[in-house]
Amino acid sequence: xxxxxxxxxxxxxxxxxxxAVEFVDLFENHIGGSTEVDIVLAPAFVALPAVKEALANxxxxxxxxxxxxxxxxxxxxxxxxxxxLKEIGVDYVIIGHxxxxxxxxxxxxxxxxxxxxxxxxxxxPIVCIGETLEERDGGKIEDVLRRQxxxxxxxxxxxxxxxxxxxxxxxxxxxTGRTASPDQAQEAHAFSRSVLKDMFGEEISQSIRIQYGxxxxxxxxxxxxxxxxxxxxxxxxxxxxxxxxxxxCKNAC
Ligand code: PGA
Numbered sequence: 001x002x003x004x005x006x007x008x009x010x011x012x013x014x015x016x017x018x019x020a021v022e023f024v025d026l027f028e029n030h031i032g033g034s035t036e037v038d039i040v041l042a043p044a045f046v047a048l049p050a051v052k053e054a055l056a057n058x059x060x061x062x063x064x065x066x067x068x069x070x071x072x073x074x075x076x077x078x079x080x081x082x083x084x085l086k087e088i089g090v091d092y093v094i095i096g097h098x099x100x101x102x103x104x105x106x107x108x109x110x111x112x113x114x115x116x117x118x119x120x121x122x123x124x125p126i127v128c129i130g131e132t133l134e135e136r137d138g139g140k141i142e143d144v145l146r147r148q149x150x151x152x153x154x155x156x157x158x159x160x161x162x163x164x165x166x167x168x169x170x171x172x173x174x175x176t177g178r179t180a181s182p183d184q185a186q187e188a189h190a191f192s193r194s195v196l197k198d199m200f201g202e203e204i205s206q207s208i209r210i211q212y213g214x215x216x217x218x219x220x221x222x223x224x225x226x227x228x229x230x231x232x233x234x235x236x237x238x239x240x241x242x243x244x245x246x247x248x249c250k251n252a253c
Contacts, residue, residue, distance in 0.1 A: 003209050005225065005252045006165060006232035008040035008064060008126060009239030010094060010213075020047035023242050024054040024061075030246035033060060036253040037232070040064045040092055040126075045080055052089045064092035064126065067100060070110075070117040082121045093118055094234075096128045096152060098171045108151035115152060119160045126165040126211070126234065127152050129192065133172035142191055149195045158204050161196070166210045167234040168192055173214025175236060182223045182230075185212045189229035218247035225252050 015023065020043045031039070042064035043051050055061050069079035085093060095118070096111035111127065118125045129148040131141045149166070156164065168188050173180050180188070189210045197205035212224050213234030224230050233252065239245040 003207070003231045004038055005036070006038040006040065006209050006211060007249050007252050008042060008092070008094070008167075008211065008232070008234045009245055010042045010066065010097070010234055010236050011044065011240065012066070012099070012236060013044060014240055015043060015047060017043075017047040017050040020044075020051050021054045023240075024051055024058075026242035027246055028055075028058055028061070030242055031060065031249060033058075037249055038062065039249055042066050042092075042094055048085070048088045048090060062091040063089060064094055065090050066094050066097070068093045068095070068114055068118065070113040082117055082123055086121055086123060090123060092124045092126050092165070094126045094128065094167070096148070098128060098130055098169060098174060102171070108148055111152045112154050115164070116155055119156060119163070124163045124165065126167050128167045128169055128213070128234070130167075130169040130171050130174075130214075136170065136172065141188065145188065145192055146195050149192060150199065153196075153199065158200050161200050161204045162207045164208060165232070166192060166196075166208060167213050168210055169213035169234060171214075175215070177215050179215040179217075179220050179224075180212070182227050185224055185230055186227035189227065193229055216248060218244055218251055221248045221251035 039061045052063055065085050068082050095114045100106045115125045129145055131144040135144050170180050193205050196208055209231040211232040211234045212230050216233040216235045217238040
């Protein structure tokens, strides 16, 4: 199955709106309209409108939010609804990032509510999964990935799945400089796809893109992307500089 690679920049709590626009200008120059991969930028909420405007002439680069809330509106102080994001023109929303899970206490069932609400609104989720070092050392990788996938995607239909991206991010590899080896990534991706097959069938599972995330940089992109079940990257630290992120996008082809 030929899956188009998808490379996403997760800027986390970095870049003001002005800095985000400066990045876009530099990045679009570097990347020069290549269309072999889908490229997604996920700035902070406050930078979304400015980045959307800066991307107006780009036919390759799409926009993502780093989170959302699943209710449509109401008394949820400081939360951001999917309708608000849609109005800005957001294409994707990252949900269930390990920092959201660990620091802000997000559960699989909350992530599931977000996934369902995003699909209902026609916005594509990037659903993050991944084990901690303790879980890996305890031989629990498969249990953890299975639980996160089954609970996170519970109730989604087969039609939703080609528009759902999974991001496998081993927590021990995020921001640590310690990347999963290509074999470790492939093993976790193949297992995740087998869980998707149990849930949605072989054909659908083959169409779903699974990104790898955790200390991706220009030098390790090619090898990671050469693995059969690795269909893209979710990049934190190395996405903050236009040059290194554009190298990653080029190396992913
Ligand atoms: P990193 O972050 O590339 O800095 O490891 C990845 C992520 O958290 O999405």
